[in-house]
Amino acid sequence: MAAIIDGKAVSAATRANIAGEVSALKERGVSVGLAVIIVGDDPASRVYVNNKKKACAELGIYSEEYALPEQTTTEELLQLVGQLNARGDISGILCQLPLPRHIDETAVINAISAQKDVDAFHPQNVGHIMIGDYHFLPCTPAGVMRLLEYYNIDVCGKRCVVIGRSNIVGKPMAMLLLHSNATVTVCHSKTRDLAAICREADVIVAAVGRAGFVTADMVKEGAAVIDVGMNRDGNGKLCGDVDFDGVSAVAGYITPVPGGVGPMTITMLMENTVTAAKLQNGI
Numbered sequence: 311m312a313a314i315i316d317g318k319a320v321s322a323a324t325r326a327n328i329a330g331e332v333s334a335l336k337e338r339g340v341s342v343g344l345a346v347i348i349v350g351d352d353p354a355s356r357v358y359v360n361n362k363k364k365a366c367a368e369l370g371i372y373s374e375e376y377a378l379p380e381q382t383t384t385e386e387l388l389q390l391v392g393q394l395n396a397r398g399d400i401s402g403i404l405c406q407l408p409l410p411r412h413i414d415e416t417a418v419i420n421a422i423s424a425q426k427d428v429d430a431f432h433p434q435n436v437g438h439i440m441i442g443d444y445h446f447l448p449c450t451p452a453g454v455m456r457l458l459e460y461y462n463i464d465v466c467g468k469r470c471v472v473i474g475r476s477n478i479v480g481k482p483m484a485m486l487l488l489h490s491n492a493t494v495t496v497c498h499s500k501t502r503d504l505a506a507i508c509r510e511a512d513v514i515v516a517a518v519g520r521a522g523f524v525t526a527d528m529v530k531e532g533a534a535v536i537d538v539g540m541n542r543d544g545n546g547k548l549c550g551d552v553d554f555d556g557v558s559a560v561a562g563y564i565t566p567v568p569g570g571v572g573p574m575t576i577t578m579l580m581e582n583t584v585t586a587a588k589l590q591n592g593i
Contacts, residue, residue: 312535312561313461317453320460321573324581325369331584332370335593342587343372344428344579345394347405349387349413350380355406362404365576371583372399384414388421395423401587402428404579407478425589428582431477439482442489445589446582451483453574454515454536455490463513463534463563465492471508473497473524473551474517479538483515504528516551526556534563538571 332342344366348359359375366373376390387405394403403426409415419427424434430446438444447455458465470492474480480496487494492513497504508514508528516524517538529535539551550567558564565571587593 312558312564315457315461315534315536315563315565315570317457317565317570317573320457321577323460324456324574324577325365328577328580328584329369335584335587335591336370338593340587340591340593341372341399341401342370342584343374343400344402344404344583345374345376345400347376347378347387347390347403349378349382349406350410352408355408359406361576362579365580366583369580371580374400380410382410382413384412384417387413387418391418391421395421395426398590400426401590402426402579402583404429426586428579428586430482430582436477436482439485445585447486447578448478448482449575449578449582450479450517450538450571451486452578452581453571454483454538455486456574456578457536457565457571458513458534461534461563465490465513467491467493468512469493469495469510470513470515471495471497471511472515472517473504473508474519474538476517479517483517483538487513487515518551520551521549522551522553524552524557526553526560529557529560531560532562533560535561535565536571537565537567539567540572 346359363373394400403422419431424432427435430448435446470487472480472484475496475498484494484496505528509530513534515536521541521543537550537552541549543549548568
């Protein structure tokens with residue numbers, strides 16, 4: 311039976327360290343502030359934004375929310391980003407994705423100052439991640455790496471499979487595993503014989519967005535299985551990309567959903583915000 315990787319416990323330990331850093335920075339007169347922009351009234355986005363505000367309050371990070379109407383234009387959004395870029399009390403800027411279709415998402419991401427880009431989506435930060443010389447990491451892949459580290463799951467020389475090639479999770483996840491000397495295979499919708507490739511993996515990171523996609527017959531005995539998925543099953547219950555019950559019987563380690571990778575994502579955002587404050591103040 312697989313050992314459960316407890317994201318809540320790792321998140322709590324990490325947040326305690328972050329709170330200490332925020333307190334120490336305040337004593338030096340340094341403000342740690344996060345501006346969160348949400349456009350429209352997407353219910354999932356609202357939940358994420360509320361959770362981010364709650365985390366800021368818990369850790370002593372100053373936060374501001376900009377809830378803009380659905381009909382906001384690209385130009386109006388870019389104007390707000392420009393104002394936030396110029397403010398010394400705002401360390402990080404986060405624009406909750408996805409944006410309404412009429413807004414130029416790329417233009418908005420590119421407009422956020424690279425030093426305040428706590429999501430690590432700006433092309434400049436993406437390039438730094440590629441070459442392994444970075445200040446910020448995308449929050450979910452960073453959270454996965456922290457979980458592996460915490461549980462002493464060493465990926466050096468191991469075969470790792472990332473299922474999914476999104477810019478937010480799949481691609482940066484592969485890069486971080488490579489930087490830790492893993493041998494990485496990225497699988498996607500066009501991959502042939504996915505199950506056979508997965509069965510060779512020591513570590514599987516599932517980020518495909520399909521409930522129960524990874525089944526026990528795809529997993530090598532003793533492998534670590536990291537479930538990044540956030541889906542709803544037929545009964546509306548939150549579930550991941552991995553068939554938890556089936557895979558638990560085969561894997562060596564597994565993350566649950568909820569309570570696995572999810573808590574780490576927001577925690578790593580908080581860590582990035584503290585890093586941004588330090589960078590901007592030459593610390």
